[in-house]
Amino acid sequence: MSSLSPVTGYEIPRNSLAWMLFAQVAVIAPHLVRLPWWIIMVCFACGFWRVMVYQGRWSYPPRWVKVCFVFSGLIGIPLGYSKIYALEPAIALLVIAFVLKLLEMHHKRDAYIVILLAYFVAITEFLFFQSIPYTLYMFATVVMITTALIGLHQTKSHMKPLQTFRTAVVLLAQSIPLMLVLFVLFPRIAPLWSVPLQTGVAKTGVTDVMSPGDISSLAQSDALAFTATFETDPPPYGALYWRGLVLSEFDGKSWSQAPDLRRSIWRQGEAPPEWSNNLSYIGKSYNYSIIMEPNQQSWLFSLAMPVLPANRDYVILRDFRLAAVKPVRQRIRYALRSSLEYRIDPQLTNFYRYRYTRIPAQSNPQSQSLAKKMYREASSPQGYINDVLRMYHFEEFVYTLKPPLLGGESIDEFLLQSRRGFCEHFAGSFVFLMRAAGIPARVVLGYQGGEYNPSGKYVAVRQFDAHAWAEVWLEDKGWVRFDPTSAVAPERVERGLEAAVAGENTFLEGSPLSIFRYRQLLWLTELRLQLGSIAYYWDSWVVGYTPDRQMSLLSKYFDRMNRQRLGSIMLAVFFTVLGLLAVFILRKRSRAVVAPLDAEFLKFCRLMQKRGCARKTGEGPFDYGARLALYTPELATEIDSVVSEYVRLNYSCAGNNSAQPNIKSLRQMVRALKIRALTTRV
Amino acid sequence: MQDLIKRTIDQIGTVVLGKEHQIRLALTCLISGGHLLIEDLPGMGKTTLSHTLARVLGLSFNRIQFTSDLLPADILGISIYEKSSSSFTFHPGPIFNQLILADEINRATPKSQSALLEAMEERQVTIEGETRALPSPFFVIATQNPNSQAGTFPLPESQLDRFLMRIGLGYPDPASERMLMVGEERRAVLTRLQPVITQTQLAEIQHASKQVVASDALIDYVQRLVHYSRVASEFAYGLSPRGALALLSCAKGWALLDDRSHVIPEDVQAVLPSVIGHRLREAADFVGQGSGALAQRLLTRVDVIG
Numbered sequence: 001m002s003s004l005s006p007v008t009g010y011e012i013p014r015n016s017l018a019w020m021l022f023a024q025v026a027v028i029a030p031h032l033v034r035l036p037w038w039i040i041m042v043c044f045a046c047g048f049w050r051v052m053v054y055q056g057r058w059s060y061p062p063r064w065v066k067v068c069f070v071f072s073g074l075i076g077i078p079l080g081y082s083k084i085y086a087l088e089p090a091i092a093l094l095v096i097a098f099v100l101k102l103l104e105m106h107h108k109r110d111a112y113i114v115i116l117l118a119y120f121v122a123i124t125e126f127l128f129f130q131s132i133p134y135t136l137y138m139f140a141t142v143v144m145i146t147t148a149l150i151g152l153h154q155t156k157s158h159m160k161p162l163q164t165f166r167t168a169v170v171l172l173a174q175s176i177p178l179m180l181v182l183f184v185l186f187p188r189i190a191p192l193w194s195v196p197l198q199t200g201v202a203k204t205g206v207t208d209v210m211s212p213g214d215i216s217s218l219a220q221s222d223a224l225a226f227t228a229t230f231e232t233d234p235p236p237y238g239a240l241y242w243r244g245l246v247l248s249e250f251d252g253k254s255w256s257q258a259p260d261l262r263r264s265i266w267r268q269g270e271a272p273p274e275w276s277n278n279l280s281y282i283g284k285s286y287n288y289s290i291i292m293e294p295n296q297q298s299w300l301f302s303l304a305m306p307v308l309p310a311n312r313d314y315v316i317l318r319d320f321r322l323a324a325v326k327p328v329r330q331r332i333r334y335a336l337r338s339s340l341e342y343r344i345d346p347q348l349t350n351f352y353r354y355r356y357t358r359i360p361a362q363s364n365p366q367s368q369s370l371a372k373k374m375y376r377e378a379s380s381p382q383g384y385i386n387d388v389l390r391m392y393h394f395e396e397f398v399y400t401l402k403p404p405l406l407g408g409e410s411i412d413e414f415l416l417q418s419r420r421g422f423c424e425h426f427a428g429s430f431v432f433l434m435r436a437a438g439i440p441a442r443v444v445l446g447y448q449g450g451e452y453n454p455s456g457k458y459v460a461v462r463q464f465d466a467h468a469w470a471e472v473w474l475e476d477k478g479w480v481r482f483d484p485t486s487a488v489a490p491e492r493v494e495r496g497l498e499a500a501v502a503g504e505n506t507f508l509e510g511s512p513l514s515i516f517r518y519r520q521l522l523w524l525t526e527l528r529l530q531l532g533s534i535a536y537y538w539d540s541w542v543v544g545y546t547p548d549r550q551m552s553l554l555s556k557y558f559d560r561m562n563r564q565r566l567g568s569i570m571l572a573v574f575f576t577v578l579g580l581l582a583v584f585i586l587r588k589r590s591r592a593v594v595a596p597l598d599a600e601f602l603k604f605c606r607l608m609q610k611r612g613c614a615r616k617t618g619e620g621p622f623d624y625g626a627r628l629a630l631y632t633p634e635l636a637t638e639i640d641s642v643v644s645e646y647v648r649l650n651y652s653c654a655g656n657n658s659a660q661p662n663i664k665s666l667r668q669m670v671r672a673l674k675i676r677a678l679t680t681r682v
Numbered sequence: 683m684q685d686l687i688k689r690t691i692d693q694i695g696t697v698v699l700g701k702e703h704q705i706r707l708a709l710t711c712l713i714s715g716g717h718l719l720i721e722d723l724p725g726m727g728k729t730t731l732s733h734t735l736a737r738v739l740g741l742s743f744n745r746i747q748f749t750s751d752l753l754p755a756d757i758l759g760i761s762i763y764e765k766s767s768s769s770f771t772f773h774p775g776p777i778f779n780q781l782i783l784a785d786e787i788n789r790a791t792p793k794s795q796s797a798l799l800e801a802m803e804e805r806q807v808t809i810e811g812e813t814r815a816l817p818s819p820f821f822v823i824a825t826q827n828p829n830s831q832a833g834t835f836p837l838p839e840s841q842l843d844r845f846l847m848r849i850g851l852g853y854p855d856p857a858s859e860r861m862l863m864v865g866e867e868r869r870a871v872l873t874r875l876q877p878v879i880t881q882t883q884l885a886e887i888q889h890a891s892k893q894v895v896a897s898d899a900l901i902d903y904v905q906r907l908v909h910y911s912r913v914a915s916e917f918a919y920g921l922s923p924r925g926a927l928a929l930l931s932c933a934k935g936w937a938l939l940d941d942r943s944h945v946i947p948e949d950v951q952a953v954l955p956s957v958i959g960h961r962l963r964e965a966a967d968f969v970g971q972g973s974g975a976l977a978q979r980l981l982t983r984v985d986v987i988g
Contacts, residue, residue, distance in 0.1 A: 598899075598987045618982045620947035650899045652944040 012111050015161050016151030017054055020114060021047055023144035024102070027121045028095055030129070030137070034088050036080045039096055042069070046099040053103075061103050069100055091124055111152050118145045130543045132535060143168050185554075187567045188547040208297070210247055210445055210468060211254030215424045219401055219497060219507075221463035225447060226292040226301060227536055229458040235286060235303070237449055238494050239340055241469065241481065242301040242461060244446035246319040248355060250435075252363035253410055255428060255443045258319075258355065265323075266316040268308055275345075278478075279305065279320060283341035291333045291540055298327045301446055301461075303338040304481070311335075319442075320344050333544055346478045348440060356440035356473060359432060364411040367429070371436035381439050381474060385482060388433050392426065392487040395419070399426075399489035401501050423492070426484040427468040440473035444481070449496045456533025464497050464507075597663050601646045604670045607677060608632075608639075621647055634680045638673040645669055683887060684941045690738055690878045691939075697734045697871050698727055700858025707849050707956050708735060708823075710935035713884070713891050716846020716928065717802050717822040719787075719960065726851045728825040732783045733872055735823065739884060740877025741780035742817065746798075748790035750833065754797035758807050772809070777801055780817050784824040788834040798822065799841045819884065839963075846928050847953070848960040887938070894934040895944040902988050903947055904930055907954070910984045911962060917976065918963040925961045932957050947986040954981060 012020075028035075028043055052058035061069075073096040081089040098117045105111050122141050125134065147161075147168040154164065207214065226242075234240070247255035264273045285307070292300065300314060300322040308316055313325050314334055322336070345352075359368075374391075378384035398420045406413045411429045414421055421429075427443050434441035448467035450459040469483040486493040492500035498507045541549075547563070554566065594602065605615045605624075613631040615624045625643035629636040645666045687709075694705045708731060711718040720728045729745075736743035746757055759775030776782065777798070784798055801807050802822050806815045824845070827834060842848070854862065862868070879887075896904075904926060912920025921929075930945075932953040937945045955977035962976050 594987075595899075602987065616982065617985050618951075618980075620951060620986050622946060622948050623951075647946055651895075651897045651946050653895060653897060 010105075010107055012054075012105055012108075013151055013154055014054070015154060015159070015164055016111065016148050017050070018161060019144055019148035019151055019164070020102075020111070020118070021050065023118050023141060023148055024099070024114075026137075026141040026144055027118050027125075028099075030125045030134070031091060031095060031121075034128075035092055035095060036076075038076060038080075039073075039092055042073070042096060043099045046102050050102045050105075060106075066100070066103065069103075073097075073100070087127060091121075094121055094124065108152065115145055115149050115152070118148070130539075132538050139172075143172055146172060183545070184550075185566065185570055185573075187563055187570060188545075188550055208245055208247075208299075209254050209256045210424055210428065210443060215422055215466050215468060218466045219422070219464045223463045224293055225295075225461045225463055225465070226290050227458045227460045227539075228288050228290045228450070229456075229540075231287040234288075234452060234459055235340060237452075237496075239303075240449050240459065241304060241444075241467075241483075242447040242450075242465075243304045243321055243444055244299050244301045245444070246321055246471070247443040247445060248319075250359055250363075250428075250432065252360045253408070255431075261317050261319075262323075264318055266308060268310055268312050272308075273318075275318060276316075278345045278347075280343050281305065281307070281339035281341070282343065283339060285337050285339040287335070287337050289333060289335040291331060291536075291544065292328055294328050294330050294332075296327055296329060298324045300324055300328075300334065302336050303340060305339055305342040305344065307337040307339070309334060309336060331539060331544060333540065333546075333549075343478045345473065346476055348473055353440055356442055357435045357438055359435045364409050364432065366409075366412045367415050367432060368436040370415065371433045374433075375437035381437075381472075384437060384439070385434070385472060388430060389482070389484060389487040392430075392484050397421070397426075397488045399423075399485065399492060399500055401507070423485040424468045426488060427470050430470045430482065430484040431472075434470070434472055442471050442479075444469050444471055448483075448493060451496075451529075453529050453533050453536070455530060456536045458533070458536055460532060460536070467492075597646070597649055597666065600663050600666050600670055601642075601650075604642050604646075604673065607670070607674055611677060621650075632680075635673065635676060638669070638676050642666065642669045642673055683883075683890060686879060686883060687887065687939055687941075693738050693875065693878050694731075694734045697868055697875065698731050699861055700855050701727070701731070701851060704731070704849055704851055706936070706939055707847060707953065710932055710939060710953060711847040711849075711956075712739070712821055713887050713938065714846060714931045714935040715819070715888055716932075717824070717844060719842070719845040719848040720823065720825045720851065721828060721848055722825075722851045724827060726853070728851060729783065729785060730868055730872065731851065732781075732823040732825070734875065736781040736783070737872065737875045738878050739781070740879055740881065741819070741821070743781045743783070744776040744779040745783040745785060746776050747785045748787050748794065750789060750791060750835075752790045752794045754794055757794060757797050758801070758809050761810055772812075772814075774814075777807060778814075778817060780819055780821065782820075782822045784822055786826060787824040788826040788837055790835065792835055792838075795835065795837060795841065798824075799844050802844050819881070819888075839961075842960045843922070843924065845960065846932065847956040849956045891931070891935045891938045894937050894942070896930060896934065897944065899988075900933075900945050900947065900950070901930070903984075903986055904933075904950060906984050906988060907950070907980055910980060911958070911976075914979075914983070916965055916979060918965045921958060921961060925958060928961075929954060929957045951981055 024043075024047065032040060049058060049061065053060055073093070077089050077092050077096070078084050080092070083089070094117070098114070098121055101110065101114050101117065105114065119142070122138055122145065125138060143165070147165045150167055150171070151161070151164050228234075228242075245257060248258045249256045264275070266273055266276050286303065288303075290301065302322045305320055306316065306322050309322070311334060315323055315325060317323050324332070348356075374387050375384050378387050396419055399422070400420050401422060403421045403425060404418045406418065411432050414425050415429050415433075431441040431443050445466075445468050447461045447465040448469070449465050450461035452459050467485070469481060469485065471479045472482055473479050483493060489500040501507050550566075551562070558565075601621065608614070608628055611632060613628055619627075621643045625639050628639045632639070649663065649666060690709065691702065691705055694709075695702060698705060708718055708720075712735065718732075720731065722728055733743070746752075755775065757775050757777050759773050759778065761770040761772045763769070764771045782798075787795060787798070801816060805818075805820050806813055808814075826837070853859075907929070908921045908926045911917050929950060933945045933949040936949040936953050937943075940949065942949075958980070959977055964976055
């Protein structure tokens with residue numbers, strides 16, 4: 001058979017090869033979307049070649065073919081990727097090496113290499129996905145690889161692949177407890193190097209520049225933005241304003257953040273800046289924690305107004321919003337306390353008064369004159385604000401996800417012509433009207449609402465909850481939140497986007513398969529909430545099991561836990577277990593394994609020994625039984641039945657070592673004796 | 683069959699008083715098809731026991747008194763020239779009987795001893811170039827005085843090994859001894875004894891003994907015993923495979939006498955001192971032929987449960 005290696009005459013067992021090929025397909029499959037098409041072709045070619053080799057139709061590839069393969073891979077991968085030192089080309093290289101090694105399995109050790117590479121490739125999937133389905137899939141692939149590994153140790157005549165598979169399942173199931181212990185206890189060490197992760201992942205979420213149309217496109221996405229877990233009942237839906245960005249600069253078309261945002265920050269452990277006195281909390285506060293999905297930006301979301309967090313990674317900026325020191329590149333979790341009633345900046349310096357009333361002089365002249373006219377008619381700033389909101393409410397403004405495209409003077413066009421818009425149109429035009437009348441105002445970007453999951457007790461905020469509103473500065477009251485959208489479409493604020501756009505059927509129009517489009521199906525909603533809470537626990541406890549989390553968890557059970565102690569405990573446990581295993585193995589070698597039947601009889605002997613009459617070495621069961629009957633006559637019948645049963649099972653039939661005798665009866669008798677012995681204790 | 687065995691034992695017990703254990707051992711030896719060596723001081727009832735066995739088992743019986751001038755021909759028989767027929771006629775010796783009592787076997791010279799011992803092993807004799815089969819069943823019960831006694835030629839190990847068992851009788855207990863003194867003379871009782879077992883029945887019993895079950899666990903135990911005798915330092919040499927087989931077949935016989943169809947460790951332990959006593963030698967004892975201490979050591983050091 002030419003499937004024997006011409007080099008060594010080694011032939012990989014059929015079982016192992018079959019599972020190896022299965023495992024290879026399973027392991028590479030999740031990477032397919034990331035791999036260039038030609039690598040996929042190479043994978044198929046190598047697998048096909050290997051099968052042909054096994055069937056004896058083809059022979060192993062000659063050396064020059066292998067050299068060609070290797071060089072084309074080495075040249076092709078850098079050509080196919082723009083960045084070489086990134087994750088994807090590294091994985092492509094790994095995959096191509098993995099499949100090429102198939103064609104070179106001359107020794108058993110080559111097969112080992114293929115299997116170890118398979119484990120390694122399987123692990124790389126975690127760099128991209130950490131969700132539960134992928135983890136389960138990973139387990140399945142690991143079982144397959146392990147099956148191939150077991151198959152490698154079986155003889156060629158072993159032709160039952162499912163049996164091997166079962167062995168692998170049992171083997172891995174047995175390792176789960178160890179896996180869990182290691183997961184919880186093993187010291188989490190920061191990586192020695194970091195690879196640029198998730199390059200090219202689309203940035204979803206609000207951006208730091210708001211121009212008309214931005215948020216309405218965001219509203220088409222049901223991706224998770226963050227989840228918030230409240231220690232107590234969450235605030236009512238209408239109060240869930242997740243403050244994220246404050247946009248103060250207007251260039252005539254779009255709104256952006258102030259350029260000097262980070263000049264003065266308020267951070268735990270540093271002297272609080274002067275402006276920190278401008279904040280006072282009133283009334284009830286909520287404790288909650290937020291798990292935020294990575295958005296590659298450095299702003300964080302919080303209910304207004306957050307108390308300065310204890311973690312030094314998070315700071316408060318001049319406009320009293322939360323920000324991260326570093327951009328959020330992976331899922332993070334932060335604990336917060338917020339007071340929904342507050343007062344900020346009761347007095348405003350001239351500088352800020354100027355900044356928050358500044359608009360380009362020539363932009364949107366019709367709106368500017370409208371503002372001035374309305375302000376003259378109103379008696380006070382508060383009255384003016386009410387007039388503007390009333391205008392939104394009573395005139396023919398429409399809240400829609402499909403606003404018409406606006407031209408250069410967007411606010412003029414919106415206010416006086418189209419009158420159809422989304423929250424960013426309302427917030428932007430509202431702030432513009434305020435500023436045109438000389439009242440300090442700014443746009444706030446964030447999320448509003450969120451879906452409360454009663455089983456998980458958290459609020460899930462998705463991209464379609466993105467929202468924009470306004471803050472207006474009033475003398476002595478400070479910055480006050482006004483949401484012009486609520487004047488037009490109050491259901492947006494009270495019940496969410498879907499209710500607000502129910503009439504026009506545009507909710508998640510671009511994603512017909514989104515589960516959120518079918519909220520009217522109650523069971524589906526229920527199922528979604530359940531799955532959501534499972535995924536939430538998974539994210540917060542498994543994927544989000546960071547060194548900090550580990551420490552805080554372990555500190556609950558152990559005093560003064562730190563990384564060094566954890567490490568030494570782990571090492572101690574490790575060596576103790578190894579030592580015990582060594583002792584066990586040595587003992588096992590020196591002593592034959594006790595058959596279950598003998599073990600049961602020895603149990604009986606120990607029981608009697610406790611009563612004061614031990615069996616002597618070399619004493620036969622009947623002799624011992626007779627001696628016991630003299631020693632404890634009250635147990636004589638039970639002793640006799642145990643001894644007779646043991647003798648019957650052990651000695652009355654030839655060859656009972658191969659066929660394990662049924663020791664149930666003996667076990668019952670020993671148990672009965674035990675009970676009797678307890679009740680007749682003198 | 684059990685009834686038969688019990689009657690046999692009782693019958694022998696009427697002559698040999700208070701020695702049921704030894705009677706059982708002797709019977710075990712015979713139904714296992716082996717030869718028996720009885721070693722004890724003179725006057726302990728060795729001859730009586732063997733006589734009784736012969737009578738009760740209904741076997742043809744002859745006794746050879748071994749002395750230092752006993753010749754092999756005295757045991758095996760001899761061809762004598764007959765004038766009437768002008769030819770040599772073979773006169774069979776006492777060995778052509780089913781049960782031979784070789785009395786005081788260690789008093790004869792090695793040459794005569796070996797004549798008997800060869801017959802024991804082969805169950806046939808070759809005299810003057812002609813091979814003659816011995817009757818069946820063929821048992822030898824030999825008695826010997828302890829080697830320390832004057833005028834003995836100790837049997838070498840290889841010849842001791844031919845005996846399946848070696849037993850001692852020991853002094854009788856006071857009650858039995860009293861009965862011995864008070865009651866009828868034993869010889870008279872002996873002459874009145876009727877055979878209890880026919881030869882077919884004996885063959886059946888022998889066959890049944892081979893059918894007794896020895897489980898793996900029991901064979902493990904026997905192997906552990908044998909192994910211990912081979913590795914432990916107090917033994918000069920270990921048990922041979924023949925010794926192990928002897929142990930197992932005697933245990934089977936003992937189990938049968940105990941009315942059991944399977945062997946238990948106690949059976950092995952009961953026969954062990956008699957089976958291995960003459961096959962082992964203590965490392966510290968250069969001339970001795972086994973000792974009870976060794977058997978005790980095996981019994982107390984090797985556990986029944988492995």
